Amino acid sequence: xxxxxxxxxxxxxxxxxxxxxxxxxxxxxxxxxxxxxxxxxxxxxxxxxxxxxxxxxxxxxxxxxxxxxxxxxxxxxxxxxxxxxxxxxxxxxxxxxxxxxxxxxxxxxxxxxxxxxxxxxxxxxxxxxxxxxxxxxxxxxxxxxxxxxxxxxxxxxxxxxxxxxxxxxxxxxxxxxxxxxxxxxxxxxxxxxxxxxxxxxxxxxxxxxxxxxxxxxxxxxxxxxxxxxxxxxxxxxxxxxxxxxxxxxxxxxxxxxxxxxxxxxxxxxxxxxxxxxxxxxxxxxxxxxxxxxxxxxxxxxxxxxxxx
Amino acid sequence: xxxxxxxxxxxxxxxxxxxxxxxxxxxxxxxxxxxxxxxxxxxxxxxxxxxxxxxxxxxxxxxxxxxxxxxxxxxxxxxxxxxxxxxxxxxxxxxxxxxxxxxxxxxxxxxxxxxxxxxxxxxxxxxxxxxxxxxxxxxxxxxxxxxxxxxxxxxxxxxxxxxxxxxxxxxxxxxxxxxxxxxxxxxxxxxxxxxxxxxxxxxxxxxxxxxxxxxxxxxxxxxxxxxxxxxxxxxxxxxxxxxxxxxxxxxxxxxxxxxxxxxxxxxxxxxxxxxxxxxxxxxxxxxxxx
Numbered sequence: 001x002x003x004x005x006x007x008x009x010x011x012x013x014x015x016x017x018x019x020x021x022x023x024x025x026x027x028x029x030x031x032x033x034x035x036x037x038x039x040x041x042x043x044x045x046x047x048x049x050x051x052x053x054x055x056x057x058x059x060x061x062x063x064x065x066x067x068x069x070x071x072x073x074x075x076x077x078x079x080x081x082x083x084x085x086x087x088x089x090x091x092x093x094x095x096x097x098x099x100x101x102x103x104x105x106x107x108x109x110x111x112x113x114x115x116x117x118x119x120x121x122x123x124x125x126x127x128x129x130x131x132x133x134x135x136x137x138x139x140x141x142x143x144x145x146x147x148x149x150x151x152x153x154x155x156x157x158x159x160x161x162x163x164x165x166x167x168x169x170x171x172x173x174x175x176x177x178x179x180x181x182x183x184x185x186x187x188x189x190x191x192x193x194x195x196x197x198x199x200x201x202x203x204x205x206x207x208x209x210x211x212x213x214x215x216x217x218x219x220x221x222x223x224x225x226x227x228x229x230x231x232x233x234x235x236x237x238x239x240x241x242x243x244x245x246x247x248x249x250x251x252x253x254x255x256x257x258x259x260x261x262x263x264x265x266x267x268x269x270x271x272x273x274x275x276x277x278x279x280x281x282x283x284x285x286x287x288x289x290x291x292x293x294x295x296x297x298x299x300x301x302x303x304x305x306x307x308x
Numbered sequence: 309x310x311x312x313x314x315x316x317x318x319x320x321x322x323x324x325x326x327x328x329x330x331x332x333x334x335x336x337x338x339x340x341x342x343x344x345x346x347x348x349x350x351x352x353x354x355x356x357x358x359x360x361x362x363x364x365x366x367x368x369x370x371x372x373x374x375x376x377x378x379x380x381x382x383x384x385x386x387x388x389x390x391x392x393x394x395x396x397x398x399x400x401x402x403x404x405x406x407x408x409x410x411x412x413x414x415x416x417x418x419x420x421x422x423x424x425x426x427x428x429x430x431x432x433x434x435x436x437x438x439x440x441x442x443x444x445x446x447x448x449x450x451x452x453x454x455x456x457x458x459x460x461x462x463x464x465x466x467x468x469x470x471x472x473x474x475x476x477x478x479x480x481x482x483x484x485x486x487x488x489x490x491x492x493x494x495x496x497x498x499x500x501x502x503x504x505x506x507x508x509x510x511x512x513x514x515x516x517x518x519x520x521x522x523x524x525x526x527x528x529x530x531x532x533x534x535x536x537x538x539x540x541x542x543x544x545x546x547x548x549x550x551x552x553x554x555x556x557x558x559x560x561x562x563x564x565x566x567x568x569x570x571x572x573x574x575x576x577x578x579x580x581x582x583x584x585x586x587x588x589x590x591x592x593x594x595x596x597x598x
Contacts, residue, residue: 015438026450140578142530144537144550145571148557152568156561248449248538253557263446264538267453279446 005291012287019283020070021063023276028059053079066276075277080269086277093246093259100256101243103178105236108185115186116193117220117228120201131190138187147180147253177254181247185239192231200227230300237293241285245278326515329591336587339580346577350396359387361394362545370563379569382555391547392570398548399577402466403529409467410528411521414474419513421475422482433479436472448531452540466528474520481516485509515592522588526581533574549574 050056054065069076075086115135119128154161154176161175200206201224209219246260259278266274330336354361359377364384373380379388421432448465485491485508494508529549535541536550537557549570556567 011437018438022447023450026447136579136582137575140526140575140582141571142533142553142574142578144534144557145553145567145574148553148560148567149571152560152564156564249534252538264449267446267450275446275450279450282446 008291008294012291015287016280016283020067020276020280023279024063024066024272028062028272053077066273070280075280076273078266078271078274080266080271080274086273089262089274090259090277090281093257093262094244096256097244097246097251097258097260100174100177100181100250100258101240101246103174104181105185105240105243107178107182108189109232109236111182112186112189113193113232116190116195117197119190119194120197121220123198128194132194135187135190138183139191141183143180143184143247144249144253146183147176147250150176150180151253173254177250177256180253181243181250189232189235192235193228196228196231197224200224226300230297233296233300234293237289238286241282241289244285245282326591330587333587333590335583336591339583339587342576343580343584346396346573346580347400350393350400353393354390354397357387357390359390361386361391361547370559372563373565380563380565382566383559383563388552388566388569391552392549392573395547395549395552395570396573396577398542398546399529399532399550399574402532402548403525406467406470406528406532407521407524410469410471410524411474411517412471413468414471414520415478415513415517417471418475418478418480419482419509422479423486423509425483425486429479433476436475440472445531448535449538449540452535466531470524470528470531474517474524477516477520478513481513482509485512519585519589519592522581522585526578529574529581530578549577 047056054062057065066076073087075090078084078086078089081089112135115131119131122128161172206219206224209223214222244259246256246258246263248260248264250256251258251261252264259281262274263278265271266278359365364386365381369381370383371377371381373388377387377389379392381387382391417432417436421429424432448469451465491504491508494504499507532541532548533550533553536548537554539554541550542548552570553567553574556564556570559566
């Protein structure tokens with residue numbers, strides 16, 4: 001176990017280094033700096049600003065300085081939001097994404113899991129066909145079509161819910177973003193769980209359990225549930241890392257002040273530190289959640305030996 | 309496998325058999341014909357229509373779907389049907405071209421790793437593992453922001469990102485093929501390496517590759533649409549399905565048809581590729597016979 005963790009972390013470090021270097025290199029390789037704005041600044045002011053952010057130093061010094069700060073958990077100051085550090089921006093945006101994302105994933109797991117399991121139990125009946133048709137549709141419907149459509153139906157036409165103009169703390173503002181984010185995940189999970197459940201339900205140990213005279217309920221809860229959950233776990237790891245860094249589309253459609261929006265605005269305005277910082281954060285989250293997924297995999301299935 | 313023993317009429321070829329199996333898949337066939345229809349329409353409609361995708365018509369702004377403009381016009385009076393069909397062309401071209409790039413890289417990478425084995429294999433696959441954790445969507449966004457919204461860049465970038473899955477699958481397939489009896493038999497017969505690869509390895513890999521290529525196309529189309537939605541895709545007068553959806557989302561309150569029509573078409577295309585992929589999986593994957 002410890003050896004497994006150690007080796008995984010050993011692989012994680014060079015991966016993070018690659019990510020950070022790639023992002024840093026890309027942003028610096030391109031023409032145009034964050035302070036080449038349309039309005040002309042006096043040369044001295046421009047120079048002093050660049051000196052303040054160390055942009056006047058040779059690239060390798062900037063790189064080493066950045067990596068050193070990064071190793072200490074400091075993502076540097078934002079270029080675009082003056083007097084604000086990237087860490088502060090992330091701290092402001094992360095809770096919003098974490099809430100919306102966790103709620104959406106929770107809905108997706110419950111609804112998708114239930115539909116998928118039901119479809120597998122009642123295979124080739126309408127309990128299978130109807131949900132699976134909607135699941136196929138849900139996978140094909142892109143978020144950037146679903147989100148405006150939800151606004152159109154529930155905010156513009158029915159006037160049940162507000163759209164945009166995010167106000168924190170009011171429950172009504174959470175509903176549409178969470179639904180829009182949950183929809184594709186629900187569809188995906190439903191299909192995945194159905195596939196896994198069909199395979200598990202037709203395997204010999206389930207037949208044995210049934211032959212022993214156990215009730216369907218016991219068979220499902222005690223025997224079938226665990227192996228069905230396995231693929232779900234490895235799916236949820238990266239999915240969780242994904243929602244934590246925010247969905248750019250959801251955030252821009254509903255005006256959520258999350259990380260995805262900071263990222264997009266940062267990328268357009270060449271806010272080096274903000275973009276590299278969020279990219280690194282995403283990399284860290286992916287690595288951490290993949291690790292967690294693998295660990296819980298081993299907990300769920302005693303046959304799995306942890307080998308990196 | 310009785311054909312090896314008794315001399316019997318030559319069994320139907322791999323492709324004929326696959327076609328037979330595909331024909332038993334109504335959803336896949338429907339998807340295939342719908343896709344064919346979309347391709348045909350996207351080629352023909354801009355040719356025969358009297359409207360142009362770029363020229364504004366100030367007398368026909370925001371016309372709802374009607375007689376002269378079948379699907380209405382947008383905020384600059386441009387015919388939505390023509391723009392939609394141009395959007396289909398662009399989205400499909402990007403989808404197919406980028407998928408070809410990714411399939412090419414993926415097959416070469418995976419087959420080399422699987423065939424070579426040993427240190428080469430583990431080095432190549434470790435690289436894939438590392439690349440898997442690299443957050444590509446942010447990187448592609450940064451790339452397109454920085455290097456301008458070049459059409460070429462968009463699909464090279466997408467193609468370069470999506471080869472990882474194919475590389476893994478092809479490697480696994482190659483590994484399992486390498487130790488099969490018929491390969492050993494071919495080797496025992498003294499077949500040359502090129503002949504072995506072209507006659508025995510490639511035909512057996514092709515099925516899997518075609519399936520995953522079919523499944524890559526919709527993800528690429530979605531990705532391009534996603535970039536276009538953020539304003540990072542194709543340039544203004546030209547349209548892809550993504551830019552059309554994005555335009556529509558901006559006029560949501562007043563002119564919802566501008567969102568619903570492109571959105572539905574995009575969904576239809578993605579759906580069709582999904583069902584086609586499922587059908588092809590059943591038709592081409594030998595294990596699916598069970």
